[in-house]
Amino acid sequence: MDSGKGNNSLGYTGERMIPGKADEENYFEHLARYSFAKPLVEGKRTLDAGCGDGYGSAMLAQSASEVLAADISPQAIAAASKKYDAVNLKYLVMDVENMTIDLAAFGAAVCFEVFEHIQHPEKMLGCIKKALKPDGILVISTPNGALLKSGKPNPFHVREYTLQEFNGILTTHFPEGPYVYRRYGQFNLRRRSGAAAQAMQWWVMLKRKLGIGKIMPSGVSKHLKDAKSGPYSVDDFAFREQNIEEAEYFVFIICGKA
Secondary structure (H helix, E strand, C coil): CCCCCCCCCCCCCCCCCCCCCCCCHHHHHHHHHHHHHHHHHCCCCEEEEEECCCCCHHHHCCCCEEEEEEECCHHHHHHHHHHCCCEEEEEEEHHHHCCCCCCCCCEEEEEEEHHHCCCCCHHHHHHHHHEEEEEEEEEEEEEECCCCCCCCCCCCCCCCCCHHHHHHHHHCCCCEECCEEEEEEEEHHHHHHHHHHHHHHHHHHHHHCCCCCCCCCCHHHHHHHCCCCCCHHHHHHHEEECCCCHCCCCEEEEEECC
16 A cells, blocks of 8 residues: 555554554454445545545545545654645545534545544534535444453553444434444454354353453453464455444444435
């Protein structure tokens, strides 16, 4: 995804996905979400809210009529504009909780892995709703706060959400009826086979039975890490509408009725 137009000046913390610096699992996990969204924004003027490094905005620009990529970080926007350049791709430093964008200016909006990073996601949703046309489409994701990944709280996340919490906030701002939902879970297929599947299934069952919290036993975490074999690809991640409460990420498509 690197356009070869210069080095990224952002410091890599492991949280912001930067191609060439992130591990390949993290890279393809993020890439899969933008690949999922790409056909959904085809021919539409699209807002990428919280664009980060810009690799995903560049992918969307291959399909969308125009992409406005917004992020609160001036460093991220500066790096993205140097790395990814296209005639239909524009960058803007902007706080997603306080976006000032022309009303009904976009046919689509994409917002991946931003919800959990901000204090007031409802403010961001209000801005996106105003920016979308009546029949516009929103593709939005957040990690599954009920599914354990590391055993330690993510210091970069303000809060992680269960499926019910995520759905509740979204439907408050985009009520079902005027808006049509398709709800997906993004599943890491590498973590759903062999020893990894057994470890995960055992831990989810125990967690539900005992009502215990977010600490994953080291043995389970090790099984998940050891499940990897061979290089990753986008095909290692599936988007399913079944059993999404067990997915690594929730990915919702919300369409307005004209």
